[in-house]
Amino acid sequence: MRDSRGYTVFRVVNAVLILAICFVTLYPFLNVVAVAFSSQGYINAGQVSVIPLGFNVTTFGIVMGDPMFWRNYGNTILYTTVATAISMVLTTIFAYALSKKRLKGRAFFVGIAVFTMFFAGGIIPNYVLINSLGWRNTIWAIVIPNAISIFNLLVMKAFFENFPEELEEAAAIDGLTTYGILWRIVLPLSKAVIATMVLFYAVTFWNSWFSAVLYMSKPELYPVTVYLRNLLLSSAQPQDSAEGLQIAANVKAVTMLLTVLPIVCLYPFLQKYFVSGVMLGSVKA
Structure with a gap:
């Protein structure tokens, strides 16, 4: 059976909300990982988000x-x-x-x-x-x-x-x-x-x-x-x-x-x- 239009909209909205919640939940951890592998200049400038800049270990x-x-x-x-x-x-x-x-x-x-x-x-x-x-x-x-x-x-x-x-x-x-x-x-x-x-x-x-x-x-x-x-x-x-x-x-x-x-x-x-x-x-x- 085909889903009704209302149920399809519900599934799409539900998926978007779940993805948004997952991103908000994972962002702090990803930011910590990125900062851990970034260089001092980028960190002090506040330019590091979720991708390491100036890779440094x-x-x-x-x-x-x-x-x-x-x-x-x-x-x-x-x-x-x-x-x-x-x-x-x-x-x-x-x-x-x-x-x-x-x-x-x-x-x-x-x-x-x-x-x-x-x-x-x-x-x-x-x-x-x-x-x-x-x-x-x-x-x-x-x-x-x-x-x-x-x-x-x-x-x-x-x-x-x-x-x-x-x-x-x-x-x-x-x-x-x-x-x-x-x-x-x-x-x-x-x-x-x-x-x-x-x-x-x-x-x-x-x-x-x-x-x-x-x-x-x-x-x-x-x-x-x-x-x-x-x-x-x-x-x-x-x-x-x-x-x-x-x-x-x-x-x-x-x-x-x-x-x-x-x-x-x-x-x-x-x-x-x-x-x-x-x-x-x-x-x-």
């Missing part, structure tokens, strides 16, 4: 030629991997337990969890605690204090509450324990919310820098975000050489590009689970 060469950059980059990968794994284990177990209405003291534990969303000990008590535990200049100072995000916990809890109880009851009749049901029944059917939580945690830990500045004093232990932050601060100082001026001109763009690139590469593999995971976990409060 000086800042990339300086940054990526530094062995400390790769050392800190490896630290970030290690911290993010370990922290995300620990966070997922703790969040999943805690959320699954809280999703069971038969759990004694369930309201109390939920209240304690929600309470921590609004009230915290503060920087100084946290620093004293980390120092007293002997965790300064260790990975645990970054991994453990932020192991459970209450927002992620509540999303997973809501998702598990929507899980069909009949499946768990059937598994229990077949002899599975609580952990067996979680591992062999619930988790294989929860790929959407798990992938979403992995993305949330990975992005959080990858972009984290304040904990490292607070709890670490050795540059070789810094994550790459702290390395790039220090580079950004140093570029803010007056520069004398042409190389220094070039670095100062596009260091912000290079910093953002190097920081966000791994997450951009990871996102397409998890995108199909992202929306469905959040929506499924938000059906119930």
